[in-house]
Amino acid sequence: MLADLTAIAFNEEGFMTDPSQWTKEIAEVLAKQEGLETLTPEHWKIIDFCRQAGLASGKSPTLRQITTGTGISTKDLFALFPKGPAKKVAKIAGLGKPEGCV
Amino acid sequence: MKTLLILGGGTGGTMVANKMSAALDPQEWRVVVVDKDENHYYQPGFLFIPFGIYSPSDVVKPKRNFLPPSVEMIFSDIERIEPDQNRVRLAGNRSIHYDYLVIATGSFIRPEQLPGLMDGGWRRNIFDFYTPEGAAALARHLKFWKGGRLVLNVAEMPIKCPVAPLEFLFLADWFFKQRGMRDKVEITFVTPLPGAFTKPRASSILGNMLEDRGIRLETEYSIMEVDNARQVIRSYDEREIPYDLFITIPTNMGAEVIAASGMGDELNFVPVNKNTMQSLKWENVWLIGDASNAPASKAGSVAHFMLEVVVENILRHMEGLEPLPKFDGHANCFIESGNDKGVLIDFNYDVEPLPGMFPLPGFGPFSLLKESPANHWGKMMFKWVYWNVLLKGGEMPFESQMSMAGKWK
Numbered sequence A: 001m002l003a004d005l006t007a008i009a010f011n012e013e014g015f016m017t018d019p020s021q022w023t024k025e026i027a028e029v030l031a032k033q034e035g036l037e038t039l040t041p042e043h044w045k046i047i048d049f050c051r052q053a054g055l056a057s058g059k060s061p062t063l064r065q066i067t068t069g070t071g072i073s074t075k076d077l078f079a080l081f082p083k084g085p086a087k088k089v090a091k092i093a094g095l096g097k098p099e100g101c102v
Numbered sequence B: 001m002k003t004l005l006i007l008g009g010g011t012g013g014t015m016v017a018n019k020m021s022a023a024l025d026p027q028e029w030r031v032v033v034v035d036k037d038e039n040h041y042y043q044p045g046f047l048f049i050p051f052g053i054y055s056p057s058d059v060v061k062p063k064r065n066f067l068p069p070s071v072e073m074i075f076s077d078i079e080r081i082e083p084d085q086n087r088v089r090l091a092g093n094r095s096i097h098y099d100y101l102v103i104a105t106g107s108f109i110r111p112e113q114l115p116g117l118m119d120g121g122w123r124r125n126i127f128d129f130y131t132p133e134g135a136a137a138l139a140r141h142l143k144f145w146k147g148g149r150l151v152l153n154v155a156e157m158p159i160k161c162p163v164a165p166l167e168f169l170f171l172a173d174w175f176f177k178q179r180g181m182r183d184k185v186e187i188t189f190v191t192p193l194p195g196a197f198t199k200p201r202a203s204s205i206l207g208n209m210l211e212d213r214g215i216r217l218e219t220e221y222s223i224m225e226v227d228n229a230r231q232v233i234r235s236y237d238e239r240e241i242p243y244d245l246f247i248t249i250p251t252n253m254g255a256e257v258i259a260a261s262g263m264g265d266e267l268n269f270v271p272v273n274k275n276t277m278q279s280l281k282w283e284n285v286w287l288i289g290d291a292s293n294a295p296a297s298k299a300g301s302v303a304h305f306m307l308e309v310v311v312e313n314i315l316r317h318m319e320g321l322e323p324l325p326k327f328d329g330h331a332n333c334f335i336e337s338g339n340d341k342g343v344l345i346d347f348n349y350d351v352e353p354l355p356g357m358f359p360l361p362g363f364g365p366f367s368l369l370k371e372s373p374a375n376h377w378g379k380m381m382f383k384w385v386y387w388n389v390l391l392k393g394g395e396m397p398f399e400s401q402m403s404m405a406g407k408w409k
Protein backbone atom coordinates (compact mmCIF):
# COMPACT_ATOMS: atom_id res chain seq x y z
CA MET A 1 0.00 0.00 0.00
CA LEU A 2 1.34 3.39 -0.93
CA ALA A 3 1.11 6.26 1.51
CA ASP A 4 -1.71 8.68 0.91
CA LEU A 5 -0.46 12.14 0.01
CA THR A 6 -3.77 13.97 -0.05
CA ALA A 7 -3.22 15.64 3.32
CA ILE A 8 0.37 16.71 2.53
CA ALA A 9 1.16 20.31 1.58
CA PHE A 10 3.32 20.90 -1.51
CA ASN A 11 4.46 24.08 -3.25
CA GLU A 12 4.02 24.63 -6.98
CA GLU A 13 7.34 22.92 -7.71
CA GLY A 14 6.40 19.80 -5.77
CA PHE A 15 8.50 20.40 -2.63
CA MET A 16 6.80 19.67 0.69
CA THR A 17 6.21 22.86 2.62
CA ASP A 18 5.99 21.30 6.09
CA PRO A 19 8.91 18.95 6.79
CA SER A 20 7.21 17.67 9.95
CA GLN A 21 4.56 15.90 7.82
CA TRP A 22 7.27 13.70 6.30
CA THR A 23 7.42 9.93 6.89
CA LYS A 24 9.53 7.18 5.32
CA GLU A 25 6.41 5.94 3.55
CA ILE A 26 5.88 9.34 1.98
CA ALA A 27 9.52 9.31 0.84
CA GLU A 28 8.90 6.03 -1.01
CA VAL A 29 6.03 7.59 -2.95
CA LEU A 30 7.94 10.80 -3.70
CA ALA A 31 10.89 8.72 -4.89
CA LYS A 32 8.66 6.86 -7.34
CA GLN A 33 7.41 10.21 -8.67
CA GLU A 34 11.06 11.11 -9.23
CA GLY A 35 11.61 7.92 -11.17
CA LEU A 36 13.30 5.90 -8.42
CA GLU A 37 11.49 2.56 -8.13
CA THR A 38 13.26 1.30 -5.01
CA LEU A 39 15.25 3.05 -2.33
CA THR A 40 18.36 1.07 -1.38
CA PRO A 41 20.29 1.44 1.91
CA GLU A 42 22.66 3.82 0.04
CA HIS A 43 19.72 6.02 -0.89
CA TRP A 44 18.54 5.99 2.71
CA LYS A 45 21.95 6.91 4.03
CA ILE A 46 21.79 10.07 1.94
CA ILE A 47 18.14 10.82 2.69
CA ASP A 48 18.74 10.40 6.43
CA PHE A 49 21.75 12.70 6.31
CA CYS A 50 19.77 15.35 4.44
CA ARG A 51 16.87 15.11 6.89
CA GLN A 52 19.25 15.65 9.79
CA ALA A 53 21.26 18.43 8.18
CA GLY A 54 18.16 20.10 6.74
CA LEU A 55 16.24 20.14 10.01
CA ALA A 56 19.27 21.38 11.94
CA SER A 57 20.04 24.30 9.62
CA GLY A 58 16.58 25.01 8.20
CA LYS A 59 18.03 24.66 4.68
CA SER A 60 18.48 21.76 2.29
CA PRO A 61 22.14 20.76 2.13
CA THR A 62 24.25 21.54 -0.93
CA LEU A 63 25.89 18.86 -3.06
CA ARG A 64 29.22 19.46 -1.34
CA GLN A 65 27.65 19.25 2.11
CA ILE A 66 26.13 15.90 1.17
CA THR A 67 29.39 14.46 -0.19
CA THR A 68 31.40 15.76 2.78
CA GLY A 69 28.79 14.63 5.30
CA THR A 70 28.18 11.11 3.93
CA GLY A 71 31.56 10.31 2.37
CA ILE A 72 29.75 9.35 -0.86
CA SER A 73 31.39 10.75 -4.01
CA THR A 74 29.60 13.20 -6.29
CA LYS A 75 29.76 10.62 -9.06
CA ASP A 76 28.01 7.98 -6.96
CA LEU A 77 25.49 10.55 -5.82
CA PHE A 78 24.57 11.24 -9.43
CA ALA A 79 24.28 7.49 -10.05
CA LEU A 80 21.90 7.09 -7.09
CA PHE A 81 19.86 10.22 -7.77
CA PRO A 82 20.29 10.92 -11.50
CA LYS A 83 20.25 14.51 -12.87
CA GLY A 84 20.19 16.93 -9.94
CA PRO A 85 20.87 14.93 -6.76
CA ALA A 86 20.72 17.85 -4.31
CA LYS A 87 17.30 18.87 -5.60
CA LYS A 88 16.02 15.32 -5.89
CA VAL A 89 17.04 14.28 -2.38
CA ALA A 90 15.61 17.49 -0.95
CA LYS A 91 12.28 16.67 -2.58
CA ILE A 92 12.24 13.06 -1.37
CA ALA A 93 13.39 14.09 2.12
CA GLY A 94 10.49 16.53 2.42
CA LEU A 95 12.76 19.57 2.58
CA GLY A 96 12.60 22.86 0.65
CA LYS A 97 14.30 23.46 -2.68
CA PRO A 98 18.05 23.94 -2.20
CA GLU A 99 18.73 27.62 -2.65
CA GLY A 100 21.22 28.64 -5.28
CA CYS A 101 22.95 30.70 -2.59
CA VAL A 102 23.56 34.37 -3.08
CA MET B 1 48.24 46.37 27.05
CA LYS B 2 45.42 44.43 25.40
CA THR B 3 45.52 43.22 21.81
CA LEU B 4 42.97 43.37 19.03
CA LEU B 5 44.34 41.06 16.36
CA ILE B 6 43.06 41.25 12.78
CA LEU B 7 43.86 38.37 10.43
CA GLY B 8 43.96 39.52 6.80
CA GLY B 9 44.58 43.07 5.66
CA GLY B 10 42.32 43.02 2.60
CA THR B 11 39.07 44.95 2.22
CA GLY B 12 37.46 43.89 5.51
CA GLY B 13 40.57 43.75 7.70
CA THR B 14 41.76 47.19 6.59
CA MET B 15 38.38 48.78 7.30
CA VAL B 16 38.13 47.21 10.76
CA ALA B 17 41.71 48.27 11.63
CA ASN B 18 40.95 51.88 10.69
CA LYS B 19 37.69 52.02 12.63
CA MET B 20 38.88 50.17 15.71
CA SER B 21 42.16 52.05 16.07
CA ALA B 22 40.16 55.28 16.05
CA ALA B 23 37.70 53.98 18.62
CA LEU B 24 40.10 52.35 21.11
CA ASP B 25 42.34 54.09 23.65
CA PRO B 26 45.94 53.68 22.38
CA GLN B 27 47.19 53.61 26.00
CA GLU B 28 45.15 50.49 26.57
CA TRP B 29 44.96 48.70 23.23
CA ARG B 30 47.28 47.73 20.45
CA VAL B 31 45.75 46.94 17.07
CA VAL B 32 47.69 44.42 14.98
CA VAL B 33 47.04 43.33 11.38
CA VAL B 34 48.71 40.24 9.89
CA ASP B 35 48.80 39.52 6.16
CA LYS B 36 51.23 37.60 4.00
CA ASP B 37 50.98 39.91 1.01
CA GLU B 38 52.30 43.49 0.99
CA ASN B 39 50.07 44.35 -1.96
CA HIS B 40 46.47 45.38 -1.63
CA TYR B 41 44.53 44.44 -4.75
CA TYR B 42 41.40 46.22 -5.87
CA GLN B 43 39.74 42.94 -6.88
CA PRO B 44 36.70 44.45 -8.66
CA GLY B 45 39.26 45.84 -11.13
CA PHE B 46 40.36 42.31 -12.16
CA LEU B 47 37.23 42.16 -14.32
CA PHE B 48 38.48 44.93 -16.60
CA ILE B 49 42.03 43.62 -17.12
CA PRO B 50 41.23 40.92 -19.74
CA PHE B 51 39.69 43.57 -21.99
CA GLY B 52 42.57 46.02 -21.67
CA ILE B 53 40.43 48.58 -19.81
CA TYR B 54 42.69 48.41 -16.75
CA SER B 55 46.26 47.18 -16.58
CA PRO B 56 47.48 45.09 -13.62
CA SER B 57 49.28 48.12 -12.16
CA ASP B 58 45.97 50.03 -12.00
CA VAL B 59 44.60 47.71 -9.33
CA VAL B 60 47.41 47.39 -6.80
CA LYS B 61 48.79 49.60 -4.02
CA PRO B 62 50.84 48.90 -0.87
CA LYS B 63 48.69 47.64 2.02
CA ARG B 64 50.53 49.81 4.50
CA ASN B 65 49.23 53.00 2.81
CA PHE B 66 45.73 52.31 4.00
CA LEU B 67 46.48 51.87 7.69
CA PRO B 68 47.16 54.59 10.26
CA PRO B 69 50.66 54.64 11.82
CA SER B 70 49.25 53.49 15.17
CA VAL B 71 48.30 50.12 13.67
CA GLU B 72 51.02 47.50 13.82
CA MET B 73 51.26 45.66 10.50
CA ILE B 74 53.00 42.28 10.36
CA PHE B 75 53.76 40.70 7.01
CA SER B 76 53.78 36.98 7.65
CA ASP B 77 51.99 33.78 6.80
CA ILE B 78 49.36 32.88 9.39
CA GLU B 79 49.86 29.19 10.08
CA ARG B 80 47.32 28.31 12.73
CA ILE B 81 44.63 29.91 14.83
CA GLU B 82 44.23 28.45 18.33
CA PRO B 83 41.03 30.07 19.57
CA ASP B 84 40.90 28.00 22.77
CA GLN B 85 44.28 29.50 23.74
CA ASN B 86 43.53 33.00 22.32
CA ARG B 87 46.66 32.56 20.25
CA VAL B 88 47.69 32.72 16.60
CA ARG B 89 50.80 31.06 15.21
CA LEU B 90 52.72 32.79 12.45
CA ALA B 91 55.53 31.56 10.22
CA GLY B 92 58.94 31.12 11.86
CA ASN B 93 57.66 29.96 15.27
CA ARG B 94 56.26 33.35 16.08
CA SER B 95 52.98 33.59 17.97
CA ILE B 96 50.63 36.35 19.11
CA HIS B 97 48.21 36.33 22.02
CA TYR B 98 45.03 38.30 21.58
CA ASP B 99 42.10 39.53 23.59
CA TYR B 100 39.87 39.99 20.56
CA LEU B 101 40.29 38.40 17.16
CA VAL B 102 38.80 39.52 13.83
CA ILE B 103 39.05 36.99 11.00
CA ALA B 104 39.18 38.66 7.58
CA THR B 105 41.10 36.07 5.58
CA GLY B 106 38.78 36.19 2.56
CA SER B 107 37.96 33.59 -0.06
CA PHE B 108 40.06 32.24 -2.94
CA ILE B 109 39.70 30.20 -6.11
CA ARG B 110 40.84 26.57 -5.96
CA PRO B 111 41.42 25.42 -9.54
CA GLU B 112 43.02 22.14 -8.39
CA GLN B 113 39.58 21.03 -7.16
CA LEU B 114 38.38 20.37 -10.72
CA PRO B 115 39.97 17.38 -12.47
CA GLY B 116 41.70 18.30 -15.72
CA LEU B 117 41.50 22.05 -15.24
CA MET B 118 45.22 22.49 -14.73
CA ASP B 119 46.35 19.68 -17.05
CA GLY B 120 47.93 21.28 -20.07
CA GLY B 121 45.42 23.98 -20.93
CA TRP B 122 45.92 26.16 -17.85
CA ARG B 123 46.73 29.70 -18.97
CA ARG B 124 47.06 28.51 -22.60
CA ASN B 125 43.40 28.21 -23.56
CA ILE B 126 41.99 27.95 -20.01
CA PHE B 127 41.97 31.06 -17.83
CA ASP B 128 40.55 32.48 -14.64
CA PHE B 129 40.08 36.20 -14.05
CA TYR B 130 39.77 36.05 -10.23
CA THR B 131 43.54 36.48 -9.75
CA PRO B 132 45.72 39.28 -11.10
CA GLU B 133 47.94 36.72 -12.89
CA GLY B 134 44.96 34.98 -14.47
CA ALA B 135 43.38 38.23 -15.62
CA ALA B 136 46.68 39.47 -17.11
CA ALA B 137 47.33 36.16 -18.91
CA LEU B 138 43.82 36.28 -20.36
CA ALA B 139 44.37 39.85 -21.57
CA ARG B 140 47.43 38.70 -23.51
CA HIS B 141 45.46 35.80 -24.99
CA LEU B 142 42.43 37.87 -26.01
CA LYS B 143 44.58 40.43 -27.76
CA PHE B 144 45.43 37.96 -30.52
CA TRP B 145 42.52 35.52 -30.29
CA LYS B 146 40.95 34.79 -33.66
CA GLY B 147 37.58 33.71 -32.30
CA GLY B 148 35.81 30.40 -31.74
CA ARG B 149 33.78 28.93 -28.90
CA LEU B 150 34.15 30.81 -25.63
CA VAL B 151 32.69 28.92 -22.68
CA LEU B 152 32.45 30.49 -19.23
CA ASN B 153 31.73 28.15 -16.33
CA VAL B 154 30.99 28.68 -12.66
CA ALA B 155 32.10 25.43 -11.01
CA GLU B 156 30.21 25.65 -7.77
CA MET B 157 28.36 28.16 -5.60
CA PRO B 158 28.99 30.26 -3.57
CA ILE B 159 31.56 32.39 -5.41
CA LYS B 160 32.73 35.85 -4.44
CA CYS B 161 31.12 38.63 -6.39
CA PRO B 162 28.41 36.39 -7.92
CA VAL B 163 27.67 39.00 -10.62
CA ALA B 164 31.26 39.07 -11.94
CA PRO B 165 30.73 36.16 -14.39
CA LEU B 166 27.76 37.99 -15.94
CA GLU B 167 29.76 41.19 -16.18
CA PHE B 168 32.55 39.28 -17.90
CA LEU B 169 30.08 37.94 -20.48
CA PHE B 170 28.56 41.37 -21.17
CA LEU B 171 32.00 42.93 -21.54
CA ALA B 172 33.20 40.06 -23.77
CA ASP B 173 30.21 40.54 -26.07
CA TRP B 174 30.97 44.26 -26.28
CA PHE B 175 34.73 43.70 -26.71
CA PHE B 176 34.24 41.36 -29.68
CA LYS B 177 31.63 43.70 -31.22
CA GLN B 178 34.03 46.62 -31.02
CA ARG B 179 36.72 44.54 -32.69
CA GLY B 180 34.30 43.61 -35.47
CA MET B 181 34.55 39.90 -34.70
CA ARG B 182 31.41 39.15 -32.71
CA ASP B 183 30.18 36.88 -35.54
CA LYS B 184 33.33 34.76 -35.12
CA VAL B 185 32.71 34.10 -31.42
CA GLU B 186 30.12 31.83 -29.89
CA ILE B 187 29.62 32.62 -26.20
CA THR B 188 28.09 30.13 -23.75
CA PHE B 189 27.47 30.62 -20.04
CA VAL B 190 27.47 27.31 -18.14
CA THR B 191 26.17 27.59 -14.58
CA PRO B 192 25.18 25.28 -11.72
CA LEU B 193 22.22 27.60 -11.03
CA PRO B 194 18.76 27.15 -12.58
CA GLY B 195 19.08 30.55 -14.31
CA ALA B 196 21.41 33.47 -14.99
CA PHE B 197 21.53 34.55 -11.33
CA THR B 198 20.59 33.42 -7.86
CA LYS B 199 17.41 35.38 -7.24
CA PRO B 200 14.28 35.06 -9.44
CA ARG B 201 13.53 38.68 -10.53
CA ALA B 202 17.17 39.52 -11.21
CA SER B 203 17.71 36.12 -12.83
CA SER B 204 15.00 36.71 -15.40
CA ILE B 205 16.07 40.29 -16.22
CA LEU B 206 19.76 39.37 -16.46
CA GLY B 207 18.79 36.24 -18.42
CA ASN B 208 17.05 38.46 -20.98
CA MET B 209 20.17 40.61 -21.21
CA LEU B 210 22.18 37.49 -22.10
CA GLU B 211 19.60 36.50 -24.71
CA ASP B 212 19.61 39.99 -26.27
CA ARG B 213 23.35 39.60 -26.77
CA GLY B 214 23.09 36.13 -28.26
CA ILE B 215 24.83 34.52 -25.29
CA ARG B 216 23.73 30.94 -24.75
CA LEU B 217 22.81 29.73 -21.29
CA GLU B 218 23.34 26.17 -20.01
CA THR B 219 21.84 25.75 -16.52
CA GLU B 220 21.98 23.28 -13.61
CA TYR B 221 25.37 22.09 -14.82
CA SER B 222 27.51 20.31 -12.24
CA ILE B 223 30.93 20.15 -13.85
CA MET B 224 32.83 16.89 -13.36
CA GLU B 225 35.97 17.38 -15.44
CA VAL B 226 37.82 19.25 -18.13
CA ASP B 227 39.22 17.21 -21.01
CA ASN B 228 41.60 19.60 -22.68
CA ALA B 229 42.90 16.99 -25.12
CA ARG B 230 39.44 17.00 -26.71
CA GLN B 231 38.58 20.56 -25.56
CA VAL B 232 35.34 19.62 -23.86
CA ILE B 233 33.94 19.94 -20.37
CA ARG B 234 31.80 17.16 -18.95
CA SER B 235 29.13 17.26 -16.26
CA TYR B 236 28.12 14.53 -13.83
CA ASP B 237 24.94 14.03 -15.83
CA GLU B 238 27.07 13.53 -18.96
CA ARG B 239 26.48 16.74 -20.83
CA GLU B 240 29.54 17.50 -22.96
CA ILE B 241 30.26 21.06 -24.02
CA PRO B 242 33.07 21.83 -26.49
CA TYR B 243 35.21 24.95 -26.17
CA ASP B 244 38.14 26.70 -27.79
CA LEU B 245 38.61 29.16 -24.95
CA PHE B 246 37.51 28.10 -21.47
CA ILE B 247 37.03 30.73 -18.77
CA THR B 248 36.62 29.24 -15.33
CA ILE B 249 35.38 30.48 -11.99
CA PRO B 250 36.74 27.57 -9.97
CA THR B 251 35.38 26.52 -6.58
CA ASN B 252 35.85 29.33 -4.06
CA MET B 253 37.03 28.39 -0.58
CA GLY B 254 38.00 30.16 2.59
CA ALA B 255 41.71 30.43 3.45
CA GLU B 256 43.69 27.23 4.03
CA VAL B 257 44.58 28.39 7.57
CA ILE B 258 40.89 28.09 8.52
CA ALA B 259 40.96 24.39 7.62
CA ALA B 260 44.35 23.90 9.33
CA SER B 261 42.82 25.38 12.49
CA GLY B 262 39.68 23.23 12.30
CA MET B 263 37.49 26.32 12.36
CA GLY B 264 35.64 26.07 9.05
CA ASP B 265 32.77 24.32 7.30
CA GLU B 266 33.13 22.08 4.21
CA LEU B 267 34.37 25.08 2.18
CA ASN B 268 36.61 26.52 4.95
CA PHE B 269 34.16 29.31 5.77
CA VAL B 270 33.85 30.14 9.46
CA PRO B 271 30.39 29.62 11.02
CA VAL B 272 29.05 32.97 12.20
CA ASN B 273 25.90 34.48 13.62
CA LYS B 274 24.65 36.01 10.36
CA ASN B 275 23.17 39.06 12.09
CA THR B 276 25.82 39.93 14.72
CA MET B 277 28.97 38.66 12.90
CA GLN B 278 30.18 36.98 16.09
CA SER B 279 31.69 33.49 15.81
CA LEU B 280 29.20 30.80 16.81
CA LYS B 281 31.82 29.13 18.98
CA TRP B 282 34.16 31.74 20.48
CA GLU B 283 32.73 34.95 21.86
CA ASN B 284 35.90 37.00 21.36
CA VAL B 285 36.18 35.95 17.70
CA TRP B 286 34.47 38.10 15.03
CA LEU B 287 34.15 37.85 11.28
CA ILE B 288 34.06 40.30 8.41
CA GLY B 289 33.94 39.86 4.63
CA ASP B 290 34.25 36.70 2.58
CA ALA B 291 35.72 34.51 5.34
CA SER B 292 32.43 33.85 7.13
CA ASN B 293 29.66 31.45 6.17
CA ALA B 294 26.97 34.18 6.39
CA PRO B 295 24.55 33.53 3.51
CA ALA B 296 25.19 37.01 2.08
CA SER B 297 26.98 37.88 -1.16
CA LYS B 298 30.76 37.76 -0.87
CA ALA B 299 31.49 41.31 -1.99
CA GLY B 300 33.41 44.38 -0.88
CA SER B 301 30.19 46.35 -0.55
CA VAL B 302 28.85 43.68 1.78
CA ALA B 303 32.02 43.78 3.90
CA HIS B 304 31.42 47.51 4.15
CA PHE B 305 27.86 47.01 5.37
CA MET B 306 29.12 44.47 7.92
CA LEU B 307 31.72 46.92 9.20
CA GLU B 308 29.53 49.16 11.28
CA VAL B 309 27.84 46.15 12.89
CA VAL B 310 31.13 44.36 13.68
CA VAL B 311 32.73 47.46 15.17
CA GLU B 312 29.71 48.37 17.27
CA ASN B 313 29.32 44.81 18.51
CA ILE B 314 32.99 44.40 19.48
CA LEU B 315 32.84 47.69 21.40
CA ARG B 316 29.60 46.58 23.07
CA HIS B 317 31.15 43.25 23.99
CA MET B 318 34.10 45.08 25.58
CA GLU B 319 31.55 46.90 27.75
CA GLY B 320 29.85 43.63 28.70
CA LEU B 321 26.79 44.31 26.52
CA GLU B 322 24.97 41.87 24.23
CA PRO B 323 25.76 42.16 20.49
CA LEU B 324 23.00 43.66 18.34
CA PRO B 325 21.63 41.62 15.41
CA LYS B 326 21.90 44.50 12.97
CA PHE B 327 23.46 43.00 9.85
CA ASP B 328 20.65 42.26 7.39
CA GLY B 329 22.67 40.76 4.53
CA HIS B 330 22.66 44.05 2.63
CA ALA B 331 24.44 43.90 -0.75
CA ASN B 332 24.71 46.61 -3.37
CA CYS B 333 26.40 45.79 -6.67
CA PHE B 334 26.95 47.67 -9.88
CA ILE B 335 26.90 45.22 -12.79
CA GLU B 336 28.92 46.43 -15.77
CA SER B 337 26.91 45.55 -18.89
CA GLY B 338 29.08 46.83 -21.75
CA ASN B 339 28.72 49.81 -24.08
CA ASP B 340 29.42 52.15 -21.13
CA LYS B 341 26.29 51.08 -19.32
CA GLY B 342 25.61 49.26 -16.10
CA VAL B 343 22.89 47.81 -13.91
CA LEU B 344 22.53 48.26 -10.15
CA ILE B 345 21.12 45.68 -7.74
CA ASP B 346 20.41 46.24 -4.05
CA PHE B 347 19.15 43.45 -1.80
CA ASN B 348 19.44 41.67 1.57
CA TYR B 349 18.70 38.35 3.30
CA ASP B 350 14.95 38.77 2.89
CA VAL B 351 14.39 41.06 -0.08
CA GLU B 352 15.54 39.95 -3.53
CA PRO B 353 16.85 42.55 -6.02
CA LEU B 354 13.89 44.57 -7.28
CA PRO B 355 13.51 47.10 -10.09
CA GLY B 356 12.99 50.78 -9.24
CA MET B 357 15.15 53.80 -8.51
CA PHE B 358 17.94 53.87 -5.93
CA PRO B 359 18.02 57.26 -4.23
CA LEU B 360 21.59 58.21 -3.40
CA PRO B 361 21.85 61.68 -1.90
CA GLY B 362 24.37 63.79 -3.77
CA PHE B 363 24.98 61.24 -6.55
CA GLY B 364 21.82 59.37 -7.55
CA PRO B 365 19.30 58.35 -8.35
CA PHE B 366 20.56 55.16 -10.00
CA SER B 367 18.08 52.93 -11.80
CA LEU B 368 17.75 49.47 -10.29
CA LEU B 369 17.82 46.29 -12.40
CA LYS B 370 17.90 48.39 -15.57
CA GLU B 371 20.77 49.40 -17.83
CA SER B 372 21.88 53.01 -17.62
CA PRO B 373 25.00 55.10 -18.25
CA ALA B 374 24.84 56.39 -14.65
CA ASN B 375 25.31 52.86 -13.33
CA HIS B 376 28.44 52.45 -15.44
CA TRP B 377 29.71 55.72 -14.05
CA GLY B 378 28.93 54.45 -10.54
CA LYS B 379 30.93 51.29 -11.21
CA MET B 380 33.97 53.17 -12.51
CA MET B 381 33.78 55.67 -9.66
CA PHE B 382 33.81 52.77 -7.20
CA LYS B 383 37.56 52.35 -7.70
CA TRP B 384 38.25 55.87 -6.48
CA VAL B 385 35.76 55.47 -3.65
CA TYR B 386 37.34 52.13 -2.69
CA TRP B 387 40.88 53.48 -2.32
CA ASN B 388 39.98 56.86 -0.86
CA VAL B 389 36.91 56.37 1.28
CA LEU B 390 35.85 52.77 1.77
CA LEU B 391 39.13 51.23 3.00
CA LYS B 392 39.61 54.00 5.50
CA GLY B 393 36.20 53.21 6.93
CA GLY B 394 35.07 56.71 5.93
CA GLU B 395 31.50 57.91 5.71
CA MET B 396 29.70 56.55 2.67
CA PRO B 397 26.35 57.90 1.48
CA PHE B 398 24.86 54.43 2.09
CA GLU B 399 22.97 53.06 5.06
CA SER B 400 24.28 49.73 6.34
CA GLN B 401 20.73 48.37 6.41
CA MET B 402 18.84 48.02 3.15
CA SER B 403 16.01 50.47 2.51
CA MET B 404 12.84 49.86 0.48
CA ALA B 405 12.79 53.50 -0.70
CA GLY B 406 12.36 53.65 -4.48
CA LYS B 407 11.94 49.91 -4.97
CA TRP B 408 8.96 48.55 -6.93
CA LYS B 409 7.40 45.50 -5.34
Ligand SMILES: Cc1cc2nc3c(=O)[nH]c(=O)nc-3n(C[C@H](O)[C@H](O)[C@H](O)COP(=O)(O)OP(=O)(O)OC[C@H]3O[C@@H](n4cnc5c(N)ncnc54)[C@H](O)[C@@H]3O)c2cc1C
Residues within 6 Å of the ligand: B007, B008, B009, B010, B011, B012, B013, B034, B035, B036, B037, B042, B043, B044, B045, B046, B047, B076, B077, B078, B079, B104, B105, B106, B107, B129, B130, B131, B160, B161, B164, B255, B256, B257, B288, B289, B290, B291, B298, B299, B300, B301, B302, B303, B333, B334
Ligand atom coordinates in the same frame (compact mmCIF):
# COMPACT_ATOMS: atom_id res chain seq x y z
C1 LIG C 1 36.85 39.55 -10.27
C2 LIG C 1 36.25 40.12 -9.03
C3 LIG C 1 35.34 41.15 -9.12
C4 LIG C 1 34.77 41.71 -7.98
N1 LIG C 1 33.88 42.75 -8.12
C5 LIG C 1 33.34 43.32 -7.02
C6 LIG C 1 32.46 44.44 -7.15
O1 LIG C 1 32.18 44.93 -8.24
N2 LIG C 1 31.94 44.97 -6.01
C7 LIG C 1 32.23 44.46 -4.78
O2 LIG C 1 31.72 44.98 -3.80
N3 LIG C 1 33.06 43.40 -4.62
C8 LIG C 1 33.62 42.82 -5.72
N4 LIG C 1 34.49 41.75 -5.58
C9 LIG C 1 34.64 41.10 -4.26
C10 LIG C 1 35.56 41.81 -3.29
O3 LIG C 1 36.80 42.09 -3.86
C11 LIG C 1 35.74 40.90 -2.07
O4 LIG C 1 34.48 40.46 -1.62
C12 LIG C 1 36.42 41.62 -0.92
O5 LIG C 1 37.71 42.03 -1.30
C13 LIG C 1 36.49 40.73 0.32
O6 LIG C 1 37.24 41.30 1.34
P1 LIG C 1 37.86 40.41 2.49
O7 LIG C 1 38.47 41.34 3.43
O8 LIG C 1 36.86 39.44 2.97
O9 LIG C 1 38.97 39.52 1.75
P2 LIG C 1 40.26 40.01 0.92
O10 LIG C 1 40.15 41.44 0.55
O11 LIG C 1 40.41 39.02 -0.19
O12 LIG C 1 41.45 39.86 1.95
C14 LIG C 1 41.89 38.66 2.49
C15 LIG C 1 43.32 38.83 2.94
O13 LIG C 1 43.70 37.74 3.77
C16 LIG C 1 45.05 37.44 3.53
N5 LIG C 1 45.32 36.06 3.95
C17 LIG C 1 44.54 34.95 3.74
N6 LIG C 1 45.10 33.87 4.29
C18 LIG C 1 46.25 34.28 4.88
C19 LIG C 1 47.28 33.61 5.62
N7 LIG C 1 47.23 32.29 5.86
N8 LIG C 1 48.31 34.34 6.08
C20 LIG C 1 48.39 35.68 5.86
N9 LIG C 1 47.45 36.36 5.17
C21 LIG C 1 46.40 35.67 4.68
C22 LIG C 1 45.21 37.64 2.03
O14 LIG C 1 46.55 37.88 1.66
C23 LIG C 1 44.32 38.88 1.79
O15 LIG C 1 45.04 40.08 1.82
C24 LIG C 1 35.11 41.20 -6.70
C25 LIG C 1 36.04 40.15 -6.60
C26 LIG C 1 36.62 39.61 -7.74
C27 LIG C 1 37.61 38.50 -7.62
